[in-house]
Amino acid sequence: MKTQIRPLRAAILTGLFSAVIAMPAPLIAAPNPCAPKVNPCAAKNPCAAKNPCAANPCAAGNRIDPTLVTRPKGTKPYKGNHKELAKEGEKLWNSAKLSGPGTISCASCHTGGAMFQSSFAKPYPHQVQMAVDNAGMKSITLEEMVQFCMVKPMQTKPFAWDSRELAALTAYAADVQKTFKPGKATANPCVANPCAAKNPCGAKNPCAAR
Ligand code: HEC
Structure with missing residues (x-):
């Protein structure tokens, strides 16, 4: 977990740093949080790779004789x-x-x-x-x-x-x-992607276009 967060944090810090350098003086105090380099949601969805249901053997549509x-x-x-x-x-x-x-x-x-x-x-x-x-x-x-x-x-x-x-x-x-x-009885865990809810970049991305 930690090792995955570190590169992201490093990317954010680097992004912030270069954004600050590139900014005209009056803007330095408030770097644009939606600039691509700063936006932590621009990075890859951390849940994407780990979705255990990617190859869902329970998925419907797979007809059997x-x-x-x-x-x-x-x-x-x-x-x-x-x-x-x-x-x-x-x-x-x-x-x-x-x-x-x-x-x-x-x-x-x-x-x-x-x-x-x-x-x-x-x-x-x-x-x-x-x-x-x-x-x-x-x-x-x-x-x-x-x-x-x-x-x-x-x-x-x-x-x-x-x-x-x-x-x-x-x-x-x-x-x-x-x-x-x-x-x-527990619901089929593959029906609801367990990563969907926890995706920090999902619903409330403040940088998403409106
Ligand atoms: C990848 C997950 C998975 C594996 C592995 C699996 N099952 Fe299932 N099993 C299911 C699902 C999903 C259902 C269907 C639930 C439903 O539709 O009600 C089910 C249903 C059943 C049922 C019927 C339940 C009922 O309502 O009557 C039985 C019995 C059963 N499994 C036995 C087994 C046996 C024996 C094995 C191993 C040979 C096995 N299962 C392996 C996912 C799995």
Whole structure:
């Protein structure tokens, strides 16, 4: 942080200095705060580079094929002991290796109930906004939702429909659902750019043209 502020401050000081030198005597007392060199808002928006939502995997418009995430007729889920599967599922939930880029896990988005909307508290199948928006699916099961998040936010392939991994992750997600309280649901942090509000050069730039 500091290292980023320093060059800006140095630029302002240099700007002030040269502005002062260039000014006719009567103006020295009040250098024009809107002169390009002095205007701290002329410098690059410090938030631009750091916007974590620049490559927003949640953004709408990125349609996915509903047949990729709909259990095919005649296929059966892997059957096993719920507790054992959930234990394995918890490891998968926390593993970034599952994702296409290898950098995000289910936990990156969903820890503490994050990104889940109030629909998550309802019994499955139910409507999930993202599945409506991106695949036109009006209703979805929990395991299909696991597949959906594999394809969309995790940017990879869905699991085989009879795989132990899909059963494990679904079992763990069911346990997560049991402890979920809709009131705690946090909004999708990618919807509102967290930098927008804090951009010191945004709304109140006194130098902006009127
Ligand atoms: C980049 C963020 C992100 C990642 C990573 C992610 N999800 Fe999601 N997940 C979302 C969003 C956004 C929603 C949709 C919320 C909505 O529209 O209601 C969602 C919804 C869900 C839902 C359905 C909630 C409901 O209302 O029924 C489940 C279950 C789920 N995710 C499981 C997973 C699993 C399992 C993984 C890992 C394989 C995962 N998610 C990875 C962002 C993510």
